[in-house]
Every structure is written in C-alpha cells, then in structure tokens.
Amino acid sequence: MPSGCSPVRCLCLLLALSALTPSAQAADDGRDPIVVKDPHYGEVLFYFYQEDYFPAIVRVLAAKERQQLDDHADDAELLLGGMYLSYGHHLEAAEIFERLLADNVAPDIRDRTWFFLAKIWYQRGYLDRSKEALGFIQSELPKNMQREALMLEAQILIDDGEYDTAIEKLQRWEGETEWASYAKFNIGVALVRLGRIDEAARLLDELGNLDPFNEELTSLRDKANLALGYALLQDGQALAAKEPLQRIRLEGPFSNKALLGVGWADAESESYERALVPWMELQGRDLLDPAVQESMLAIPYALAKLDSISQAADHYLNAIEAFYEETSRLDRTIQRIESGEFFDEFIQDDPLDSTGWYWHLEELPEGPEARYLFHLLAKHEFHEGLKNYRDLSYLYRNLDRWQQNVDVYANMLETRKEAYNERLPRVQDALARADLEGMVNRKLEYDSTLNNIEESNDWLALATKSEFEMWGEITGLESTPALQADIIEAEEVADKIKLLKGVLQWDLERDFRERLWRVRRDLRQTGEALVETQRLRRQIDESMRLELLKFEELNGRVSGLAPRIEGTKMRLEDALSKQRVFLQSIAIGELRAQKQRLDRYTIQARFALAAIYDIAATVGEVSE
Amino acid sequence: MTNKLISLLLAAIFTFATAALAEPAAPMDAASAMADAVSAEAAESASRQEFRSLDQDVQSLKKEVLDLNRDLFLLEEELLFPANSQVAFFISMDVGEYFDLDSVSLKIDGKEVANYLYTARETDALIRGGVHRLHMANLKTGDHELIAIFSGKGPHVRDYRRGATLSFDKGIGAKYVELEITDRVKKQQPEFVIREWE
Known part of the structure; x- marks a missing residue:
C-alpha cells in the first residue's frame, strides 16, 4: 500500500x-x-x-x-x-x-474523517463499521483518497468472499497510480481464487514487468511475479513459471520462495542439476522460512534423482539434525511464552511513555524468541493485541499510582478534620463572647436617643464632658443662695454667671447641628461595621457548617474512588490475562504449526533416508 | 511432492496487497491448498472475532480509567488547592521569534516557588498555542507580589534574562495568572506580559 x-x-x-x-x-x-x-x-x-x-x-x-x-x-x-x-x-x-x-x-473534513475512521476500523477488524463509515461519505473525496476508499471497499468485499463484486469494483479503476498497481494485483489474486488463471496471468504478468520507482512497488512487483510463477507451476506450466520467478530480486522478502520455485520448475523438467543451484543458495538462509526448510528436503531429493545417494543421505541427515535443533528452540520458546514470562518481561522493559495507535515496537526484546517474534509481529491481530496489552499495562500502572495517592488523601483529610475539631471549640468560645446582638440593640438605642435629641433640639445632650461639667457648675452656681442676697456684688456675680451660661448655651446651640451630624455619621459607620461583622459571622457559621459537609463530601469521594480503583484494577488484571492468553494462543499456535511442519519434514526425511538405506542394502546384496 | 509443495506455497502467496494484509503469511498444511486456505480464512475470521471482543473490553476499560482519572484529577485539585485559596500560574507564548525560552522562575511574595526548565518539545507546544500550568498555590486573600524571571536566547541568539512583576489582589475564589511571552515586532524584542483571569 x-x-x-x-x-x-x-x-x-x-x-x-x-x-x-x-x-x-x-x-x-x-x-x-x-x-x-x-x-x-x-x-x-x-x-x-x-x-x-x-x-x-x-x-x-x-x-x-x-x-x-x-x-x-x-x-x-x-x-x-x-x-x-x-x-x-x-x-x-x-x-x-x-x-x-x-x-x-465542513463537508470535506467530515467525509475525510469518515474515510480515516473506515481505515482505522478495517485495521482493527471492525469490518461492518468500516463499511458503514464508507457509506457515510457523501461528497467526492480528493482523488488519492477516493482510490484508497475504493480499494478499501473492494478489500471488505474480498474479505466477505464476494470476489466477483470486488473484481467488478476494481475493474472500474481510473488512472495509472500506485493504487492502480495494487488494484491490479488484488484483481489478479481474486481471479486466481476463482480459477480464472489465464485472465489472472495477464494482469500479474503486466505487474511483474512494471518499472517500479519506489521500494513498495518493487515489493509489489516481486509479489506479482511470485504469485504468477506459482500459479503457472500449479497449472503445469513449469517452463513458463521460471521467467516471472527469475524476475524476483535475490535479496527481497520473496526471494526464498522464488528460489525454491525456480528449483521446482527445473525439477519438473527433470533438470535436477539446474534445480540444485537455487536450492543450494537457500542453504545458508534463515531456517525459520518454510522455503528454506523445504529446500533442505528438495536438495537430497534432487541428489537422489541424480544417483548421488550417499550425498543425498548426508543432506537428509543434516536436515533431520537442523529440524531437530529448530524444534528444540521452538519448544523452549513455546514453554517460555506459555509461562507468561515473555510478556511480563516485554512490558517491564518497555518504558510505556506513549500509548495508543502511534506505538510501534522499535526494538525487539533480547532472547531466543526474538526471531520468532519478528515473524509474529507481521500478524495483524498479534501486533494490535500487543498494543492493547501494552495500553492495559499502562492503565494498570496509572491506577496503581492513583491508589497510593488516594490513601494519602484519606490520611490528609483525616488529619485536617482532627485539626479542625481541635480548633473549633476555641473559635466557638471566642464567637460566643462576642455579643453581636447586644451591640446591635445598643446601636438601635443610640439611634432612638439621637432621634429624641434631634426632635427636642436637646443641644446640651451633645455637649462634651467638660462643657457638660461647666454647664453643671454654672447652673449650680446659679442656684447658690448667696446670689439671692440683695447686695450689688451678688447681682454682679449673677450677671456674670448668666453671661457665662448664655455664652456656653450659645456655643452649644451653634455647634448642635454639626455635632448631631458627626454623631449620626459615627453611628452610621458603627451600623455598617456591625452589618459587616454580622455578615462575617454568618460566613463563619456557614463555613463551619459547610466545612463539615465538605469533609463529608470529600471523604465520600475518596472512599468511593478507592473501591472504583480497586474494581477497575481487577478488571484490568482480568483483561490483561485474557489479552495475554489471546497473544499466547496466536504465538503458540503459530509456533506449533511451524513445529508440526518440521515434524512432518523430519518424518519425510527419515522415510527418504530409510529408503536410501534400503536401496543401498539391496544394491550391496545384489553385488555380493 | 512438487504439486503438493506448490499448492502449499500458493496459499501463502495469494494474500491480498493492502496495508492490513500485506505481511507475508506462513504457509499452510499441504493436503489441499484450497481447503486449507478456506480453513485458514475461517481461523483468521475466528481470531479476528476474538480480537474484536477483547478490543471492545479494552475500549470499555479505557473509558472507565479515563473517567476515573478525571474524577481523581478533580479531587486532587480540590483537596490540595481549595477554590477559595487557589491561584494558578500559566505560561503562554506568542510566535517566539525573538525569544527562545529555556526556563522560568517564579517568586511569590519574595519566596521562590517554581523553577521550570523547558524541553524543546514543550517550547514547541507553547509556540503552537499550548499553555503550561507552571505552578499552583494556595494564597490568602489580600495583596501579593509576583516576580517572574524568564531565561533563554534573545535576538541574535544572545543569552537573555528578563523579569516581570505583578501586584495582584487575591479575593475569594480561584485566580488564574497568565504570563505571556510575545514578540514586539517594532522593537524586535520579546515582551513579557502578565494577565489576570478570574
């Protein structure tokens, strides 16, 4: 792609x-x-x-x-x-x-989003949803996406076994792009599956001769040549099969199968010596590849056909030994995967610094199973399953950390509550001492008194202490009996007293309005301060009431979250275990299939070796 | 033997070329390639079904853990920084042409409370519009003084260190303070602005 x-x-x-x-x-x-x-x-x-x-x-x-x-x-x-x-x-x-x-x-963004969702769902195996998402696309996508969407649609049809409809869709392909090459390949493969070899051969041959400009197309060309070569081999056209097979790169991912196929094409034409050339090339290659395994049986088969019986026997013995060693390695790997150690170590070594779709295994874990894992990772479900396994581990570790924090929060709340309970009596005591209501009453009394003073124009009521004392002295002097004496001095003193009283009264009456205003202002400010104090008091009362509720609410949340974390962790453990079993079943299934194939090859090799020994024994007896 | 082997390999070769299926598949048992191909497809379909069922579990667990994280995040904040005393300090950045941020140091009422060194990835996130919550504090109501020291590379890649101060009043309720680094194009200099959010 x-x-x-x-x-x-x-x-x-x-x-x-x-x-x-x-x-x-x-x-x-x-x-x-x-x-x-x-x-x-x-x-x-x-x-x-x-x-x-x-x-x-x-x-x-x-x-x-x-x-x-x-x-x-x-x-x-x-x-x-x-x-x-x-x-x-x-x-x-x-x-x-x-x-x-x-x-x-905007419609174009909406359609593109559905297109990407369709791709993602296809990759995750949600074919129905993928199909549905493609159906939501209402307008025309950009050309490159349009082609990819058509390809995706056809692929879903192929997955559903509707080859004819898929072919019909792909044949409506327009333009010469990379996608066209992929479409051709898929049509070719669908035609082979329908048994329409000739039609398939034309398409695959065209692809097999294309001039690729990047690695992907080169790989696709190899794949088309391989498919064509083997289709022709199966159709009994061994000579025709050689040409496409020989077009495949010697170092590409399909070279092993190509070399094996070329050998079989020669063997079909009874050119066993020529067949040995590509098969011998496979000898030094990775034994994990089934083509290499097959070549280990094919070589002695050809040698036997060329009457090199002893060499054939040696190769069969080598093959048996190599298969045995590989089987032992497979057994050890299966055992390690079955024990769960492998996945545990894999997660432990992984830093888990990113989650989700972006993650790709960049470095294979060390150990004998790495070479098998490389092949397994190519399996879609295994790779996606590994991602899920990794994400689940991340979630588990995340909750593990929160669980420790929640314990700390519970302690913190408890400590706060104790401190609060310890301070509360002192605060309540101080509040009880402050007689706010009495203060308010006194203020109201002052208001009333001041109103009376104003109404009665009681200027003396607003005199200062010294003025009041002076007024008292003057009025006291006024009533002194000596002043009643009928003498001139008494009259003079009485006049002076009258004058003093008049001056004082005049002063008090003059300042009365201003004093009244000042007292009123002070009283108003006192009233405001009292209102603010009352508000603060209510706030303190409310805080004390709410603090308790807040403690209860936070306590409830903390104690509610703890079991939620615990329950989710248990579900995560369960899911991790299921995911591990799933991954194990894919890995072990794959490894067992390889093992069974090796067992089968071993039996074939032993049987062939026994036949060679029989022939040798019979020849010996005859010559004696 | 030849035909058997060819059949075996054919099944492996005829996989379709798409991203999902482009990987080389292992060959199947050789008795009958087509029969085996059908049974392999059935096995693949079963495996896909099983994967889907497990994936749905994973999806539901992801949702559950995210919801839990949301609740825990909120709880943690309410516990450690109650709304009536909470003050959060954010760093944001405009284009960043005249200033390449290295670190920010924060002092509140003369006391250093944060000293943060930015990675290239974080600076990039800031330039693209991200806002970093640098510090959370509990402060009493009343007046406070904030001093922020920005260090980095200024115009002409010279070491650059600038301070910005703000006196702010902390009332009842959470307060957010944003320290914004902007480019002053006319002077070709960075500018450090402090904004208050309620």
Missing part, C-alpha cells in the same frame, strides 16, 4: 487544522490565529501538541466537568474525538464524530 501518514496521524492533523489554528501555523497560511480564550483549553493543547494524549484527554474531561471550556466547547469536543482516536479509543471517538460531524464541520 502506498506510504503516507498513518490514518490516525492524518486524522489528528486534519482535526488540528479544522478545530485549531495555532498561531504559528495560522501565521504561515495567512489565517487569523484563534486566540486561546481559556488557559484550561491552552493547557489541553500543551499536552496535545506534545502527543501526550492521556493527560490531555483527562484535562479536557476535567475542564468539561467544571464548565471551564465554554469559549472553546466545539473545538474541544472535536479535539477530544481526535485525541481519543490517537489514544486508540476509537469507539468513543466515533460517538463524538457521529454527533459533531453532522453539522458542525
């Missing part, structure tokens, strides 16, 4: 372009940058751009729960869908897309 970005990478890019327009990117393509209106959304992007999808998703979910993404609600939802996909959470992603893509996104 022509290379390009992986479906998920392409989709994320697509979504990044549609949902987000980062400033730098926007500046490049001349669009107005979207201003991040909410730091929480920006925080999500911070992780998204680093391809740390798990923390990014958690932050989107948390911000959504707190309604902190109102300014970016649609973008965030689409981004979440893209990140779910990147994280390998394709079913949840699809739900978002189904909900959002209907009317919130």
Whole structure:
C-alpha cells in the first residue's frame, strides 16, 4: 500500500487544522490565529501538541466537568474525538464524530474523517463499521483518497468472499497510480481464487514487468511475479513459471520462495542439476522460512534423482539434525511464552511513555524468541493485541499510582478534620463572647436617643464632658443662695454667671447641628461595621457548617474512588490475562504449526533416508 | 511432492496487497491448498472475532480509567488547592521569534516557588498555542507580589534574562495568572506580559 501518514496521524492533523489554528501555523497560511480564550483549553493543547494524549484527554474531561471550556466547547469536543482516536479509543471517538460531524464541520473534513475512521476500523477488524463509515461519505473525496476508499471497499468485499463484486469494483479503476498497481494485483489474486488463471496471468504478468520507482512497488512487483510463477507451476506450466520467478530480486522478502520455485520448475523438467543451484543458495538462509526448510528436503531429493545417494543421505541427515535443533528452540520458546514470562518481561522493559495507535515496537526484546517474534509481529491481530496489552499495562500502572495517592488523601483529610475539631471549640468560645446582638440593640438605642435629641433640639445632650461639667457648675452656681442676697456684688456675680451660661448655651446651640451630624455619621459607620461583622459571622457559621459537609463530601469521594480503583484494577488484571492468553494462543499456535511442519519434514526425511538405506542394502546384496 | 509443495506455497502467496494484509503469511498444511486456505480464512475470521471482543473490553476499560482519572484529577485539585485559596500560574507564548525560552522562575511574595526548565518539545507546544500550568498555590486573600524571571536566547541568539512583576489582589475564589511571552515586532524584542483571569 502506498506510504503516507498513518490514518490516525492524518486524522489528528486534519482535526488540528479544522478545530485549531495555532498561531504559528495560522501565521504561515495567512489565517487569523484563534486566540486561546481559556488557559484550561491552552493547557489541553500543551499536552496535545506534545502527543501526550492521556493527560490531555483527562484535562479536557476535567475542564468539561467544571464548565471551564465554554469559549472553546466545539473545538474541544472535536479535539477530544481526535485525541481519543490517537489514544486508540476509537469507539468513543466515533460517538463524538457521529454527533459533531453532522453539522458542525465542513463537508470535506467530515467525509475525510469518515474515510480515516473506515481505515482505522478495517485495521482493527471492525469490518461492518468500516463499511458503514464508507457509506457515510457523501461528497467526492480528493482523488488519492477516493482510490484508497475504493480499494478499501473492494478489500471488505474480498474479505466477505464476494470476489466477483470486488473484481467488478476494481475493474472500474481510473488512472495509472500506485493504487492502480495494487488494484491490479488484488484483481489478479481474486481471479486466481476463482480459477480464472489465464485472465489472472495477464494482469500479474503486466505487474511483474512494471518499472517500479519506489521500494513498495518493487515489493509489489516481486509479489506479482511470485504469485504468477506459482500459479503457472500449479497449472503445469513449469517452463513458463521460471521467467516471472527469475524476475524476483535475490535479496527481497520473496526471494526464498522464488528460489525454491525456480528449483521446482527445473525439477519438473527433470533438470535436477539446474534445480540444485537455487536450492543450494537457500542453504545458508534463515531456517525459520518454510522455503528454506523445504529446500533442505528438495536438495537430497534432487541428489537422489541424480544417483548421488550417499550425498543425498548426508543432506537428509543434516536436515533431520537442523529440524531437530529448530524444534528444540521452538519448544523452549513455546514453554517460555506459555509461562507468561515473555510478556511480563516485554512490558517491564518497555518504558510505556506513549500509548495508543502511534506505538510501534522499535526494538525487539533480547532472547531466543526474538526471531520468532519478528515473524509474529507481521500478524495483524498479534501486533494490535500487543498494543492493547501494552495500553492495559499502562492503565494498570496509572491506577496503581492513583491508589497510593488516594490513601494519602484519606490520611490528609483525616488529619485536617482532627485539626479542625481541635480548633473549633476555641473559635466557638471566642464567637460566643462576642455579643453581636447586644451591640446591635445598643446601636438601635443610640439611634432612638439621637432621634429624641434631634426632635427636642436637646443641644446640651451633645455637649462634651467638660462643657457638660461647666454647664453643671454654672447652673449650680446659679442656684447658690448667696446670689439671692440683695447686695450689688451678688447681682454682679449673677450677671456674670448668666453671661457665662448664655455664652456656653450659645456655643452649644451653634455647634448642635454639626455635632448631631458627626454623631449620626459615627453611628452610621458603627451600623455598617456591625452589618459587616454580622455578615462575617454568618460566613463563619456557614463555613463551619459547610466545612463539615465538605469533609463529608470529600471523604465520600475518596472512599468511593478507592473501591472504583480497586474494581477497575481487577478488571484490568482480568483483561490483561485474557489479552495475554489471546497473544499466547496466536504465538503458540503459530509456533506449533511451524513445529508440526518440521515434524512432518523430519518424518519425510527419515522415510527418504530409510529408503536410501534400503536401496543401498539391496544394491550391496545384489553385488555380493 | 512438487504439486503438493506448490499448492502449499500458493496459499501463502495469494494474500491480498493492502496495508492490513500485506505481511507475508506462513504457509499452510499441504493436503489441499484450497481447503486449507478456506480453513485458514475461517481461523483468521475466528481470531479476528476474538480480537474484536477483547478490543471492545479494552475500549470499555479505557473509558472507565479515563473517567476515573478525571474524577481523581478533580479531587486532587480540590483537596490540595481549595477554590477559595487557589491561584494558578500559566505560561503562554506568542510566535517566539525573538525569544527562545529555556526556563522560568517564579517568586511569590519574595519566596521562590517554581523553577521550570523547558524541553524543546514543550517550547514547541507553547509556540503552537499550548499553555503550561507552571505552578499552583494556595494564597490568602489580600495583596501579593509576583516576580517572574524568564531565561533563554534573545535576538541574535544572545543569552537573555528578563523579569516581570505583578501586584495582584487575591479575593475569594480561584485566580488564574497568565504570563505571556510575545514578540514586539517594532522593537524586535520579546515582551513579557502578565494577565489576570478570574
């Protein structure tokens, strides 16, 4: 399949372009940058751009729960869908897309998203969903995607065994592109499966002669030549089969099978000496390849035909020994995989720094099973299963860390509660001492008194202490009996007292309004302070009431989360175990099949060797 | 023997060329290539079904763990940084042409609370529009002073170190402070702006 970005990478890019327009990117393509209106959304992007999808998703979910993404609600939802996909959470992603893509996104982006989803689902084995997603595409996709979508559709038909319909679809192919070559190959293979060899041969021969411009097409050309060569061999056209087989590269992935086929084409024509040339070339190659294994039997077969009986016997003995050694290695590997050690070590060695679809095994783990794993990884379900196994381990470790934190939170809450309970009596005591109600009553009394003073124009009531004392002295002097004496001095003193009293009264009456205003202002400020104090008091009362509720609420959440973590961990353990069993069954099934084949070859070799010994014995007896 | 072997290999060769099926497959038993091909297809279909069933379990577990993480994330924040005392400090960046960020150091009321060294990947995420939550703190209501020191490479790839200060009032309720690095094109210099969010 022509290379390009992986479906998920392409989709994320697509979504990044549609949902987000980062400033730098926007500046490049001349669009107005979207201003991040909410730091929480920006925080999500911070992780998204680093391809740390798990923390990014958690932050989107948390911000959504707190309604902190109102300014970016649609973008965030689409981004979440893209990140779910990147994280390998394709079913949840699809739900978002189904909900959002209907009317919130431009038709071309919507159609491309369905196309990528179809690809992803096909890769994950959800053929029905893949077919459904292709059905959602309403308008014309760009040409390259259109071809790929047609290819995908045909592939789904082929998987369903509808070869004729697939051929019909692929024959409507337009244009000469890499995809056309793939389409031709698939048509050719479908025709072979239908027994229409001649039609298939024409197509495959055309492909087998193409001039490739990249490694993928070179590989496809080899594959077409191999398919054609073996189809002709099976059809009894041994000589015709040689030409396509000889077009295959000597060092490519199909060279072993090609060399074996060329040998058989020569053997069919009874040119055993010529057959030995390609078969001997296979001798030094990896014994894991069935073609190499077959060659170990084919060589002595040809030698026997050439009457080199003793050499044939030697080769059969070599083959038996090589098959035995390989079988022993297979046994050890099967045992190791069965024990579960292999997968445990694989996960332990893996840093788990990324999850989801992007992950690919970059380095095979060391050990004797690595060579078998390489072949197993080529199996789609095994590779995808390994990804799931790895993701499950990541989730398990994630919850393991949270479990420890939750224990700490429970302790923290308990400690806080104890500290609160210890301080509470002191606070309550201090609050009880503060007679707020009495203060309010006193303030109201003052208000009333002041009103009376104002109504009665009681200027003396607002005199200062010294003025009041002075007033008392003056009025006291006024009533002194001596002043009643009928003497001139008494009259003079009485006049002075009257004057003093008049001055004082005049002063007090003059200042009365201002004093009244000041007292009123002070009283009003006191009233305001009292209101604020009452508000604070209510707040303290509310805080004390809420604090208890908050403790209860947090305690409930902590104690509710602990069993959820425990329960999910148990389910994860169960899923890990099932996934391991699944991977084991694929790996062991594959290895056992190899072992059975080797056993069968060993029996064939022993049988052939026994026949050679019989012939040798018979020849010996005759010559005696 | 020849025909048997050819049949065996044919089954292996006739796999279709798509991304999903482009890998070389192992040959099947040789008694009857077509019969074996059919049974292999059946086995493959069963394996695919089993994979799908397990994958659905994995999908549901992923959802469950993500929901749990969301709840735990919220709980952790509420426990460690209650809303009435919470202050969060964010770093954001505009194009970043005149400043290549290395690190940011934060002081609140004279006390150093954070000193963060940025990786190239993080800086890139900032330039593309990401916002980094550098620090979370619990602060009493009232006035506070923030000092941020930005270090990195300035214009002409010279070492560059600049500070920015902000006096802010912490009221009741969470407060968010954003420290933004922008390019001032006219002066060809970076600019450090502090914004408050409520």
